[in-house]
Amino acid sequence: FQFFWLSLNVWLFGKTFLLYNQGLQYYYLHQMLGLGLCISRASASVLNLNCCLVLLPMCRVLLAFLRGSQKVASKKTRRLLDKSKTFHVTCGVTICIFSVLHVAAHLVNALNFSENYNEEFVTLNAANYRGEDPRKLLFATVPGLTGVIMVLVLFLMFTASTYAIRVSNYDIFWYTHNLFFVFYMLLMLHVSGGVLKYQTNLEEHPPGCFNPNKTLRQNLTVPKAFEELIPDYTTEPFPEDLPVPEPFVQSGFMRVCSEEPKFQSHFPETWFWISGPLCLYCVERLYRYIRSNKPVTITSVISHPANVLEVRMVKEDFEARPGQYVILHCPRVSALESHPFTLTMCPTDTKATFGIHLKVVGDWTERFRDLLLLHSNQDTEILPIFQQRRYPKLYVDGPFGSPFEESLNYEVSLCVAGGIGVTPFASVLNTLLDGWKCYKLRRLYFIWVCRDIESFRWFADLLCMLHNKLWQENRPDYINIQLYLSQTDGIQKIIGEKYQALNSRLLIGRPRWKLLFDDIAKCNRRKTIGVFCCGPNKISKTLHKLSNSSNSYGTRFEYNKESFS
Numbered sequence: 305f306q307f308f309w310l311s312l313n314v315w316l317f318g319k320t321f322l323l324y325n326q327g328l329q330y331y332y333l334h335q336m337l338g339l340g341l342c343i344s345r346a347s348a349s350v351l352n353l354n355c356c357l358v359l360l361p362m363c364r365v366l367l368a369f370l371r372g373s374q375k376v377a378s379k380k381t382r383r384l385l386d387k388s389k390t391f392h393v394t395c396g397v398t399i400c401i402f403s404v405l406h407v408a409a410h411l412v413n414a415l416n417f418s419e420n421y422n423e424e425f426v427t428l429n430a431a432n433y434r435g436e437d438p439r440k441l442l443f444a445t446v447p448g449l450t451g452v453i454m455v456l457v458l459f460l461m462f463t464a465s466t467y468a469i470r471v472s473n474y475d476i477f478w479y480t481h482n483l484f485f486v487f488y489m490l491l492m493l494h495v496s497g498g499v500l501k502y503q504t505n506l507e508e509h510p511p512g513c514f515n516p517n518k519t520l521r522q523n524l525t526v527p528k529a530f531e532e533l534i535p536d537y538t539t540e541p542f543p544e545d546l547p548v549p550e551p552f553v554q555s556g557f558m559r560v561c562s563e564e565p566k567f568q569s570h571f572p573e574t575w576f577w578i579s580g581p582l583c584l585y586c587v588e589r590l591y592r593y594i595r596s597n598k599p600v601t602i603t604s605v606i607s608h609p610a611n612v613l614e615v616r617m618v619k620e621d622f623e624a625r626p627g628q629y630v631i632l633h634c635p636r637v638s639a640l641e642s643h644p645f646t647l648t649m650c651p652t653d654t655k656a657t658f659g660i661h662l663k664v665v666g667d668w669t670e671r672f673r674d675l676l677l678l679h680s681n682q683d684t685e686i687l688p689i690f691q692q693r694r695y696p697k698l699y700v701d702g703p704f705g706s707p708f709e710e711s712l713n714y715e716v717s718l719c720v721a722g723g724i725g726v727t728p729f730a731s732v733l734n735t736l737l738d739g740w741k742c743y744k745l746r747r748l749y750f751i752w753v754c755r756d757i758e759s760f761r762w763f764a765d766l767l768c769m770l771h772n773k774l775w776q777e778n779r780p781d782y783i784n785i786q787l788y789l790s791q792t793d794g795i796q797k798i799i800g801e802k803y804q805a806l807n808s809r810l811l812i813g814r815p816r817w818k819l820l821f822d823d824i825a826k827c828n829r830r831k832t833i834g835v836f837c838c839g840p841n842k843i844s845k846t847l848h849k850l851s852n853s854s855n856s857y858g859t860r861f862e863y864n865k866e867s868f869s
Contacts, residue, residue, distance in 0.1 A: 306394050313350045313398055320346040329502040331511035332428055332565065336420045337413050341500065344409035347402045352577040354402075355491065358395035359581040361388035364704040365588050368628070371705035386707040386864060400462050407455060414438040414448075428567050430499050447497030450490045457487045474666055478641055488582055491574060498569025509561040596633070596701035603657060605676045605695075609758035612724065613673050616649065616659040619700060624650045624658060626731040627708030631701040632660070637671045647703065648730035648763075652738055661762060663724045707836065707864035708732065711745070714834035718749040718824060718861075720847060722839020723759060726752055729838070730763050737770050740782065747781065749824060751815060753788040753839070760787055760810075764803050771805045785809045821850045825859035832860045 324330050324342045334341050361367070371385055414430075418441075421434035430441055442448040463469065464480035503509070598620070606614040624630075624647055633642040649659040664673050675696045708728040711717045712735070719729045729750065736748070754760055767785060774782045787810045824833065835851050837844050851863035 306390070309391075309394050310398065313353070313402070316353065317346045317350050317402070320349040327502075328506055328511050329504075332425055332503060332567075333500060336422060336425075336428065337416045340409045340412035340416055344406055344413060345500065347406040347409065348574075350402045351399060351406060352574050354395045354398045355488075355574070356577040356581050358392060358399065359578075359585045361392035361395075363585055363588050364702075365592060366584070368703065368705040371709060382710065383707070383862070383864065385705070396462070396465070400458060403455065403458055407451070410451065411438075411442075414441040417441060425565070425567070428501055445497060445499075447494050447499050450494040454487055454490045454494065457483050457490070461487070474668070475641065482640075488578060491578065492572075495572040495574040501567040501569050503565050504568045505563065505566045508563045509565045511565075592701050596631075596699050598699075599697045600700050602676075602695040602698060607677060608661070608762050610756060610762075611664040612661055612759075612762055613664060613669075613676065614648070614659060614661050614762075615676065615698075616657050617698070617700065618651075618656045618658070622651055622656070622658060622700070624703040625705075625709050626650050626735040627706050627711060627728050628703035628731075629706055629728075630660070630703050632672075633699040633701065634672055634675070634696055635699075636675055636696040637668055641668055642701065643668060644704075646706070646727040646731070648727050649734050650731050652735075654738075661724070661727050661730070708838070710834060710864060711748075711836050712743040713745075714832065714862075715744060716747045716749075716824075716828050716831055717745055717834045717836060718751070720751045720753075720835070720837045720839065720843065722753050722837075722843050723755065725838035725840075726763060727838070729836070730766065733763070733766055733770055736783075737766070737773060747828070748783045749786075750783060751786050751788070751820070753790060753815065753843070755789075755791045757789060760789075760806065764806060768803060768805050786811060786815070788813065788815055790814055817846050817850055821861070822855065825855045825857040825861075828857075828859055830858040832862060835861050835863045837864070 321342045324345045325334070325339075330341065367385055367388055371382055415438050417429060417431040418434070418436045418438050421429055421431050421436070430445075442452060460480045461483055464477045470477045503511070600617040600619040600622075602615060602617050604614075604616045606616075608614060626647075628650075629644050629646045631642045631644050645660040645662050647658055648661045649657065651658045662669055662672075664670055706728060708719075708731075711719060711729075711732050719732070721729055733750075736743075736745075752760070770783065771785065774780055785806070787806060789810060789812055835847055837847050848863050851861035
């Protein structure tokens with residue numbers, strides 16, 4: 305996909321380059337600026353397209369609506385929506401690449417405007433005189449100054465978006481990424497300068513023509529045979545009754561024009577490109593603010609092993625589908641920051657409670673945990689908090705769609721979780737516990753890989769209840785549970801009657817993915833299996849590769865994933 309998008313942008317760059325290189329309306333400007341004109345305008349067209357589209361993947365409400373709409377009935381079409389983050393990143397990288405070209409071209413243009421200053425075309429010049437310091441064009445004009453600031457903003461956004469920064473300090477990424485609004489405001493000012501102009505009267509003044517309203521002897525050596533035919537004049541128009549000498553009309557290097565060239569700035573096309581998506585994004589943000597303006601009611605907080613916290617809440621008129629996620633905002637933790645968390649429990653017709661599991665791994669989650677728990681050291685055992693206390697105000701924005709909504713729409717699904725990546729599948733399991741017959745899903749392969757044994761206790765009760773329910777309904781083959789422990793320290797802790805059903809499904813080591821896929825394909829011949837993964841990138845890449853490989857059983861695997869990155 306990234307290669308296709310880059311190829312499309314290169315094609316657009318080439319088409320615009322040829323337009324400005326060969327277009328007669330840019331003849332005089334091209335004579336002054338050379339290839340700097342073509343490169344700057346071609347890169348600007350690519351930037352317009354990507355600045356327009358980069359916002360659309362961030363319209364989460366729109367994507368969630370499309371994913372749940374009956375009008376988007378095709379799985380393949382809905383799976384394209386799962387590429388929204390990839391598309392956003394691809395557009396961002398494209399903006400950075402072509403911004404470098406755009407800036408380099410305009411640096412050359414600023415120098416050419418100064419060195420190639422032409423007194424005959426004063427309105428065409430951005431410089432005020434020949435030899436003017438090009439730095440004045442960069443720092444003393446609206447297009448130049450806004451361009452410099454935009455480069456700085458883009459540099460901050462790009463560097464803070466790298467994986468290393470996001471992992472080490474998410475706050476830096478979050479705050480710098482919100483500078484996009486400043487970037488767009490500067491962009492609208494940047495294109496309003498009208499530095500580059502085109503000729504509007506090509507019919508009356510073809511480029512390179514001879515204008516008889518100018519003094520001939522200053523620009524042209526006239527043959528003696530025609531000197532008497534051309535009168536002396538200053539600004540008087542060429543007499544209509546005086547015949548124009550044939551050699552001047554028919555010559556291959558000269559045409560007679562009737563007026564001076566006229567130049568005009570382009571209407572800021574960027575406004576057309578970005579106004580729609582920007583307005584759509586702003587309207588959506590306003591809608592999300594209004595929707596999430598009422599705080600939720602926290603009903604319970606449970607501390608799980610391995611620094612995992614479960615928060616259960618209720619909110620009036622809150623509806624969600626299994627696999628979706630919400631964005632939490634706690635003003636007492638941070639006035640501006642908000643963070644996404646996958647729903648592990650969705651509200652149903654019989655209960656209004658919904659919940660999340662969050663792993664305490666950063667400053668925000670640490671402060672949030674300390675506000676919720678009476679004692680921050682209660683993370684060594686499952687401990688419901690029954691004490692009456694006043695929880696901090698918590699606002700929930702969402703829900704928003706994710707690839708895991710499709711897990712119930714396949715006849716057979718393979719769900720692979722790595723560590724805390726089990727959270728999106730927990731909501732699916734909770735939904736199946738309430739009732740599975742109304743869904744298309746008829747067989748679920750659930751693979752969960754963890755480093756320590758205590759992590760399985762996050763959802764051990766849920767897995768046991770679902771297992772027992774299916775046995776009672778005579779459908780033990782509905783779900784195939786496989787738990788993999790990659791580290792063997794503390795394995796003796798799993799022994800116990802409560803989790804006996806899980807003990808028999810616990811395996812030591814890592815899954816042998818190739819054998820696993822072959823076994824699933826053999827048991828589900830000529831079927832389409834949905835593959836869903838939420839875990840480390842190494843597992844995701846392995847599953848993606850295996851899903852795209854062929855097998856001898858006619859089984860087709862369709863890959864979906866969500867990564868921690």
